[in-house]
Amino acid sequence: MTDPETLSVTIVDGYVDEPAHFGVPPYISTYPRYAAGALVDAGVPRERITYHTIDGLRDEPDRWRDVDEADLLIYLGGMTVPGKYVGGTPAEPDEVRKLAWTASGTSLMGGPVKFGVGDENAGATETERQDLDFDFVAKGDVEAAVHDLVESGLEGFNNRMRDVDEVSRWAQEGAFIVEQHPNHPDYLIAELETSRGCAYRCSFCTEPLYGNPSFRPPPTVVGEVDALSDYGVRHFRIGRQADILAYGGDGEAPNPDALRQLYSGIREVAPDLETLHLDNMNPITIVEWPEKSREGIRIIAEHNTPGDTAAFGLESADPLVQEENNLNVSAEECFEAVKIVNEEAGWRPGEEPADAPTFGDDAPRRLPKLLPGINLLHGLKGEREETYERNMDFLQRVYDEGYMLRRVNIRQVMAFAGTDMSDTGAEIAKEHKKLFKRYKRRVREEIDNPMLQRVAPPGTVLPNVHLEYHEDGRTFGRQLGTYPLLVGIPGERELGRTIDVAVVDHGYRSVTGVPYPLDLNDASMDELTAIPGIGDRTAGDLVINRPYESVADADADANVGTDLDLSRFATATQGRKQEPVN
Numbered sequence: 109m110t111d112p113e114t115l116s117v118t119i120v121d122g123y124v125d126e127p128a129h130f131g132v133p134p135y136i137s138t139y140p141r142y143a144a145g146a147l148v149d150a151g152v153p154r155e156r157i158t159y160h161t162i163d164g165l166r167d168e169p170d171r172w173r174d175v176d177e178a179d180l181l182i183y184l185g186g187m188t189v190p191g192k193y194v195g196g197t198p199a200e201p202d203e204v205r206k207l208a209w210t211a212s213g214t215s216l217m218g219g220p221v222k223f224g225v226g227d228e229n230a231g232a233t234e235t236e237r238q239d240l241d242f243d244f245v246a247k248g249d250v251e252a253a254v255h256d257l258v259e260s261g262l263e264g265f266n267n268r269m270r271d272v273d274e275v276s277r278w279a280q281e282g283a284f285i286v287e288q289h290p291n292h293p294d295y296l297i298a299e300l301e302t303s304r305g306c307a308y309r310c311s312f313c314t315e316p317l318y319g320n321p322s323f324r325p326p327p328t329v330v331g332e333v334d335a336l337s338d339y340g341v342r343h344f345r346i347g348r349q350a351d352i353l354a355y356g357g358d359g360e361a362p363n364p365d366a367l368r369q370l371y372s373g374i375r376e377v378a379p380d381l382e383t384l385h386l387d388n389m390n391p392i393t394i395v396e397w398p399e400k401s402r403e404g405i406r407i408i409a410e411h412n413t414p415g416d417t418a419a420f421g422l423e424s425a426d427p428l429v430q431e432e433n434n435l436n437v438s439a440e441e442c443f444e445a446v447k448i449v450n451e452e453a454g455w456r457p458g459e460e461p462a463d464a465p466t467f468g469d470d471a472p473r474r475l476p477k478l479l480p481g482i483n484l485l486h487g488l489k490g491e492r493e494e495t496y497e498r499n500m501d502f503l504q505r506v507y508d509e510g511y512m513l514r515r516v517n518i519r520q521v522m523a524f525a526g527t528d529m530s531d532t533g534a535e536i537a538k539e540h541k542k543l544f545k546r547y548k549r550r551v552r553e554e555i556d557n558p559m560l561q562r563v564a565p566p567g568t569v570l571p572n573v574h575l576e577y578h579e580d581g582r583t584f585g586r587q588l589g590t591y592p593l594l595v596g597i598p599g600e601r602e603l604g605r606t607i608d609v610a611v612v613d614h615g616y617r618s619v620t621g622v623p624y625p626l627d628l629n630d631a632s633m634d635e636l637t638a639i640p641g642i643g644d645r646t647a648g649d650l651v652i653n654r655p656y657e658s659v660a661d662a663d664a665d666a667n668v669g670t671d672l673d674l675s676r677f678a679t680a681t682q683g684r685k686q687e688p689v690n
Contacts, residue, residue: 110261112151118178119159122185122199126220128388129348133195134295139184139219142251145282150258159288162199181211186220208241214262217242218250276328283335293340295574297588301348302355321359330373337378343588347387353404362400371411385590389418391445392437402452409453415475417514417590423485425502432490439502446480450511453478467562473569479514487521487536496547503555512563515591552616560614566640567676568611575603594618598634610677612638625679628662629655641672656680
């Protein structure tokens, strides 16, 4: 029998993306942290546990030695919703098989991969259960399998679900593993689980396969944040739940007291946190219990950080699709929920919450505290051409009546065994591919672009934008958080740095920005011409006539038009130069 104290373990994170769980960098999901905690709880010393991301193995082939030499290899991964990713690339099936073939010791696979594997991580696909040549596949909770497998001396385990006491203990004991993540500590956001399971049974979703909602008490989540904070984590996302408003209640009705304990507790143990965001919020909860929901939303907006997004699973505004897929919210109900979140949380730092929602020239130059995001899913049973028009009508109504959406997420269905969509598969999505592409383009042009201008007008300041990659002579970066804006900045700047940015222009789902405040005595022509109202001639005059003692001097010397408030973007600092643009 293998002694846990002598066991060497390698955890490989292939990344996860579930309806209520992010794990692609810069996110770190709960799975590797819980697995590490379960190992420690079973007697494995921390120093004998090695953690790698799949990107880390790709970038440094020597790390495969840890896969080969480990007594136990644990692979964690699985995508149950399609997505496009900037910070990392999820493991493909062939890579996962290679892990199993390389491992000389015992191999265990777990996570949402247990629900099925497709040919690629994309929408309009069907999946099937595969073991991908691993010795063991955890059909229950992988962290429970890890714990029991070690206790058995690597002989085996019974598939089971972990209980609340176990996960609360493992969440804290496994926090140390974040130090081995390549993004640690500055560009890493920890996904937090408050509950799992769902009271509703939408046809396509894997979350109900976890059963009815079960909640972790506030002190256990707060304790996990405390432990993660001790290991240098400053960014958190309360994303692992089907409905944040239902937290601590009966699975459906809001419990504002539980939310207050959770959010105030997190702020108490991590007073220096830089990001506190959430993900899923069920619009039907807001409609059924409007007053309790308003109170809960106010609590969240009081404690969170700006730019937060509450994802609404409308999925379809077509009544026929709603009925055939057991969707729980109508377009009218979802609109009411959008209105309420805007009214309670659509305010910006520097103004009174009662003023929400605010936008336009007089609004403070920060993102709103919390806005709804709309999820639309295509390829569901009953979908027809009219479905696309009804979705467009819903989105247009939100805009026309003066409300804000942080983003519109348009996906095609992935069909998993155990869901109602497994009978229909991806046939409807495949049949409507061309229609879907035209419609998606319309949403981007007619809704996303004007909505983004409303949410983040020119001059909006985005603090702490992490610079990630170069493309076409520009540098692209994002803030940490839920659905952060992609920001393009003129010039190729040093990657890995964090800078403040002022928004100057808008794409469909991204913005152009300049470093904030932009030093007029050091700014490039590309940076100056990016500012709205400054053309090549004015930018040239600004460059020729510098240095300036103040922005007002620059306004006068370059004859900047009165319609442009240059101070929203720039400063003038003589004798102090920014770091050179690479």
